[in-house]
Amino acid sequence: MLEISEKSGKLTKYLEFLLEANLPYREMDKGKRIVEIITPSSLKERGAQMSLRVKVELLDGIMSDMEEAKIVVDVRKPNTMRVTPVALYNTFRDVHYFVSVLARAIKRQLEG
Numbered sequence: 001m002l003e004i005s006e007k008s009g010k011l012t013k014y015l016e017f018l019l020e021a022n023l024p025y026r027e028m029d030k031g032k033r034i035v036e037i038i039t040p041s042s043l044k045e046r047g048a049q050m051s052l053r054v055k056v057e058l059l060d061g062i063m064s065d066m067e068e069a070k071i072v073v074d075v076r077k078p079n080t081m082r083v084t085p086v087a088l089y090n091t092f093r094d095v096h097y098f099v100s101v102l103a104r105a106i107k108r109q110l111e112g
Contacts, residue, residue, distance in 0.1 A: 065105035
């Protein structure tokens with residue numbers, strides 16, 4: 001059980017790292033991110049789940065791209081996505097894939 005818990009923490013930290021490294025900034029909002037992590041950074045405070053605040057006008061388009069890519073996330077309207085890499089069946093590659101799809105979806109929405 002400890003191995004699963006350790007993998008869960010590592011997956012979530014990897015998700016946080018990739019999000020911080022790969023998500024675009026909003027120039028018009030003084031460097032704030034298009035998608036912001038609103039869950040505490042401490043694993044003890046968040047567990048495996050991360051909540052992301054998304055610009056309201058981009059959420060539906062992003063979710064459409066997620067569904068097309070067969071990625072399941074929990075949406076809390078008006079502007080929150082909850083993402084949970086599950087240690088029993090998600091891999092680090094899955095986490096990388098999610099972030100790459102999310103980054104492409106954001107770029108598509110901004111260009112759209």
